[in-house]
Amino acid sequence: MPGMKWIALESNPEVMNFWANKVGLDPFDSQFCDVYGLDQELLAMVPQPVKAIVLLFPWPGPWKEYLIREDEKIKAEGQPPIDPNVVWVKQTIGNACGTMAVIHALANCGATLKPDSPFAEFATKCKGVSGEERIRLLEANTAFAEAHAQAAVAGQSVNPGFDHPPHAYTAFVQAPAVPTGDGETHGKRLIELNGGRDGPIDRGASSDLLQDVVAYVKDNLLPLGDSVEYSMIALTAVQ
Template sequence: MSETRRKYYIPLESNPEVFTELIHTLGLSPELEFTDVLSLDDPDLINMMPRPVLALILAFPAIGQHYRKSLEEQNRDMNIYTGSGEDEDVIWYKQTIGNACGLYAILHSISNGPARDFITPDSPFARVLATITPLAPEERALALEASAEVEEAHLHAGKSGVTTAPDPEDDVDHHYMAFVKSHRNGRIYHLDGMRRGPVDTGVTLAQGEDVFNEGGRKLVEELIALQDDVGFSLMALVKTGD
């Protein structure tokens, strides 16, 4: 997490309204929105969740020693991902923009699974996705850095939270990652731009299941249990129901 960055963005507030505004600015259909997940184990609250859940974004304290150790160990055991093109099981973005982990979690959420069907043609994100899909991870990262449309949309979202926006190069103590469904094999992937590539969790979704099924909730619970701090928040990408 100490990698030198070529540029920095204002960190996104962990706020469904901020995340929803950003995906709409990028060109996702107004039929999609982010909402808070209130429980992973209370049956009544789980049943109240809008379904299907297209992706989950977890925000957690990134400064904990357990997190740092886990990230270092898992990266050491992973091969560096080199995938590209339409045959990828998931679209993965290497994080090269400082304090932009919220953006990467959003991009992972809307680049994969059923959310792809809600990208408005010729929108900013449709153009970004068309540009980056054929590229290997390093070139993909550079192309994302070069997108003025993404940078402008993120700048506006970064300033639109309830709390005062920090400086782009300030140290932040939270990190975002996403759980998404592959649009090719139906499995749940853990996508984090700080890792060396996408992580296939091995959880396969049956016909009609979404990432908030029992297997998906268990993945989030297991990740939370590995950390040494509190302050987690979880958001779900869902249809608005309008």
């Protein structure tokens, strides 16, 4: 729906768990938790296995320029084929990038969903339909909108209301590698899912989701700004 806008979501695992649990994530299977830093001793504190990562980063500044250049390169040169089962939805709702990251995480990580829940129904309907149809499914989803409205005011910081916050979100998951015709393909790929981009982005081979995301952030994003401007939240198995 053109012009639709939500209140920005706080980068807070409690807020994300509130939204996810309300729309159908099984809280006894998986929950979001903080990643307190990029040093190995802090990463070791994150419960395993890690199923998805939500990254908050500054916006716009040099980050926007970096993403534009990358989108242009992908358009010109292409990228490795991405598993067709990966669910990506273009963001058309203003300030919804936090919720979009949570949606992309839940839809692609294999977390257990409550049967007949709003998210289970949404994920099922997204399979095998066009990108435009996925947009319509999201824009018409009143359960998601209501959960977002409640979650957006449940955080600890001062909410910016409908103003655009100075940051953006993206999600990372693993997906099976796609055979290219040169032989049998094994292993997993690191896939970035950002509703503000042109589609899913392949970030290379992946054997450890958390470590691979941290490596990508250190190598590509931290040179653009100070590390304190980032926050990372992991969707992990409940211990």
